[in-house]
Amino acid sequence: MRVEDDFETRVGKRLGERDHDLDAYVPRRPPLDRLITGRRRTATRAFQGAFALGTTAVVAVAIASLLMTRGSGVADSSSALPSAGASGSAVSTPSPENTPSTTEIVQSPSMPIPPTLDPAKSPRLATLAVSDVNANSLVRWVPDSSAFALINVAGPSVTHGDAIFFDAKGSQLGAIDATDIGWLDAHNYVAFRPTDPITGAGTAWSGQIAGDATPTIPGSFIGILAGSHGTVALSYFTDGSTGAEYALFSDGKLGARRPGVPMAWSGDGAMLAVLHVTQAQVSVGGSDSGWIEITRAADGSARQAIRSTRVGRLDRVSFSPDGRYLAVGGDASSVIEVSTGHVDRLATTYVRSLGWKPDGSILVDTNEPYLSLWRAGSIEQTDLVSGWYWSLSSAGVIADGDGQASARLTVYLGDGARSLDLPATVSSWPAWAGDGRSLVAICEGSAVLIALPASSS
Amino acid sequence: MREASLLVREAEVGHSFEPVYAAAWPRVFRYVWVLVRNREDAEDLTAETFRRAYDSWSSKPFAGPDVIPWLLLIARRLVINRARRRALVAWVPLSLASGVKDMNDHFSQSEVTLWFGALAKVLTTRQYEVLVLRYQFDISDGDIGRLMNLSEAGVRSLSFRALEALRHHPEVLE
Numbered sequence: 059m060r061v062e063d064d065f066e067t068r069v070g071k072r073l074g075e076r077d078h079d080l081d082a083y084v085p086r087r088p089p090l091d092r093l094i095t096g097r098r099r100t101a102t103r104a105f106q107g108a109f110a111l112g113t114t115a116v117v118a119v120a121i122a123s124l125l126m127t128r129g130s131g132v133a134d135s136s137s138a139l140p141s142a143g144a145s146g147s148a149v150s151t152p153s154p155e156n157t158p159s160t161t162e163i164v165q166s167p168s169m170p171i172p173p174t175l176d177p178a179k180s181p182r183l184a185t186l187a188v189s190d191v192n193a194n195s196l197v198r199w200v201p202d203s204s205a206f207a208l209i210n211v212a213g214p215s216v217t218h219g220d221a222i223f224f225d226a227k228g229s230q231l232g233a234i235d236a237t238d239i240g241w242l243d244a245h246n247y248v249a250f251r252p253t254d255p256i257t258g259a260g261t262a263w264s265g266q267i268a269g270d271a272t273p274t275i276p277g278s279f280i281g282i283l284a285g286s287h288g289t290v291a292l293s294y295f296t297d298g299s300t301g302a303e304y305a306l307f308s309d310g311k312l313g314a315r316r317p318g319v320p321m322a323w324s325g326d327g328a329m330l331a332v333l334h335v336t337q338a339q340v341s342v343g344g345s346d347s348g349w350i351e352i353t354r355a356a357d358g359s360a361r362q363a364i365r366s367t368r369v370g371r372l373d374r375v376s377f378s379p380d381g382r383y384l385a386v387g388g389d390a391s392s393v394i395e396v397s398t399g400h401v402d403r404l405a406t407t408y409v410r411s412l413g414w415k416p417d418g419s420i421l422v423d424t425n426e427p428y429l430s431l432w433r434a435g436s437i438e439q440t441d442l443v444s445g446w447y448w449s450l451s452s453a454g455v456i457a458d459g460d461g462q463a464s465a466r467l468t469v470y471l472g473d474g475a476r477s478l479d480l481p482a483t484v485s486s487w488p489a490w491a492g493d494g495r496s497l498v499a500i501c502e503g504s505a506v507l508i509a510l511p512a513s514s515s
Numbered sequence: 516m517r518e519a520s521l522l523v524r525e526a527e528v529g530h531s532f533e534p535v536y537a538a539a540w541p542r543v544f545r546y547v548w549v550l551v552r553n554r555e556d557a558e559d560l561t562a563e564t565f566r567r568a569y570d571s572w573s574s575k576p577f578a579g580p581d582v583i584p585w586l587l588l589i590a591r592r593l594v595i596n597r598a599r600r601r602a603l604v605a606w607v608p609l610s611l612a613s614g615v616k617d618m619n620d621h622f623s624q625s626e627v628t629l630w631f632g633a634l635a636k637v638l639t640t641r642q643y644e645v646l647v648l649r650y651q652f653d654i655s656d657g658d659i660g661r662l663m664n665l666s667e668a669g670v671r672s673l674s675f676r677a678l679e680a681l682r683h684h685p686e687v688l689e
Contacts (some may be wrong), residue, residue: 065678065681065682066650066678068688069646069650069681069688070650070677072688073646073650073651074650074651076627076630076651077545077652078632078650079625079626079627080545080549080627081541083548083625084540084541084544084545085544085554085558086538087536087565088562089539090532090533090536090565090569093536093562093565093566095568165630190639209683230637288615450583461674470640482664483595483664502641502663504665
């Protein structure tokens with residue numbers, strides 16, 4: 059039985075009153091039959107049926123079913139693209155083809171469920187010396203995987219700062235006052251800290267892990283995204299009426315600004331994918347229309363691709379290791395061939411995670427209870443593992459051990475599966491080091507560095 | 516709150532999902548909204564919660580003593596999953612950021628929204644959640660423990676710390 063003091067009673071009473079206030083804003087529930095007969099469910103059932111019977115005919119039905127649902131699918135990546143050069147910048151490449159190719163979907167025999175390995179060969183865990191880690195904490199590995207920054211945390215030995223530097227073994231290197239970090243190389247960073255609590259706008263500066271920070275970079279910014287070869291993009295905020303811009307830096311120098319929000323650099327730092335938003339509507343189920351632009355850092359030339367009415371949901375963007383393709387996840391999930399602008403649709407449901415494999419194929423995690431593999435224009439369904447949450451990389455796959463957002467993770471590497479028991483429920487996507495040998499998981503209240511077995515790479 | 520629980524329990528007797536859906540929808544929505552404080556997200560996540568619950572119920576109807584903690588657990592996992600996605604979009608422009616895009620929405624500027632925002636500001640995420648579950652939704656410490664992956668003692672300890680933190684901000688309760 060709870061024994062409540064006066065203060066506790068007051069808190070309970072106030073929360074009860076507020077709960078009553080909230081009742082006025084509860085939306086009407088949709089009819090149950092409409093709720094459960096969505097596109098996701100139709101596709102899932104079709105594939106489950108195909109698996110159960112295992113006949114070519116049924117697989118064909120499942121494929122047809124999915125293709126039909128794809129037809130009604132995501133965003134309008136097939137729409138006419140807006141004209142480039144809204145910012146007055148150079149546009150040297152032609153518009154991409156707008157029509158996605160018809161991708162064939164087949165069941166993959168190539169990725170059987172890996173064996174569960176000897177627990178003695180499981181990854182090693184190291185809990186980092188930080189005390190205030192939450193779901194908003196971020197991990198930023200340096201490009202060569204020799205160190206990482208843990209952001210939006212505090213540590214027992216840290217007297218200032220929200221960003222703590224660690225080496226690859228988990229030893230603390232230092233801390234700074236920053237809410238985000240972009241790495242220029244293994245030692246040099248660009249940091250950001252908001253100063254206006256209303257708009258989120260703030261200041262940016264550069265520095266070294268073991269060294270002094272340089273003076274603040276002129277301007278007022280809302281975020282950063284660093285490339286790997288001395289190139290960095292900074293979201294530049296002007297004011298509420300004109301929206302956000304970003305400044306393209308090359309070797310630390312201020313470059314031309316373009317409207318848009320930087321999303322991903324190619325591995326060699328030569329290209330930057332930028333999100334452009336043309337309209338922000340305010341409504342239930344509303345949409346933000348816009349497009350993705352691929353900019354070459356060397357000369358500022360740009361190519362437009364993927365027009366969507368839901369660009370606000372495009373939050374998985376990455377270049378292939380060789381820079382040939384750009385994968386876009388979210389609501390308008392597609393693969394863009396950079397040289398031609400050819401668009402190939404990935405999925406019709408929300409893409410939660412994308413992971414490039416060394417052979418140029420992509421692991422795709424959607425709202426479906428299976429993993430898909432995109433390779434050269436076709437999508438294959440895989441039965442690697444079932445689970446809700448994934449963190450994909452070229453080195454392996456992570457899923458919740460029981461598919462239920464628990465404190466147990468299952469790590470699938472090239473040679474099999476391993477279970478990991480963490481201190482608490484994982485509250486943020488585990489962040490892989492670039493070399494695929496380590497990752498950091500943000501749990502509720504702690505951060506864990508996971509070293510993968512040497513034999514697994 | 517009590518009434519909703521009773522309705523849900525009565526609905527369970529018939530092992531039909533629809534009465535559970537009807538009775539529990541408001542409560543699950545309120546819980547999700549308190550966590551995400553964005554109406555559109557809360558509506559999406561609540562619908563997904565019941566979709567998943569229905570899938571599970573179809574194969575095996577829930578047999579526990581109270582279906583509400585089970586539904587809240589599903590909802591909480593979906594909220595965590597959403598937070599994982601959001602953690603990767605730090606550079607989404609202001610106009611797209613959660614909580615900003617519906618600045619003109621009456622609900623987002625209502626007193627209740629501002630009040631929960633102020634409460635969340637003075638507490639850690641887990642302190643905020645444990646207070647909401649314990650005092651707003653009247654969930655037992657055991658069920659809160661299962662929801663938040665804590666022991667009952669851990670729930671009480673976290674709740675105590677949350678109340679202590681709140682004592683330093685009496686203005687929030689005004």
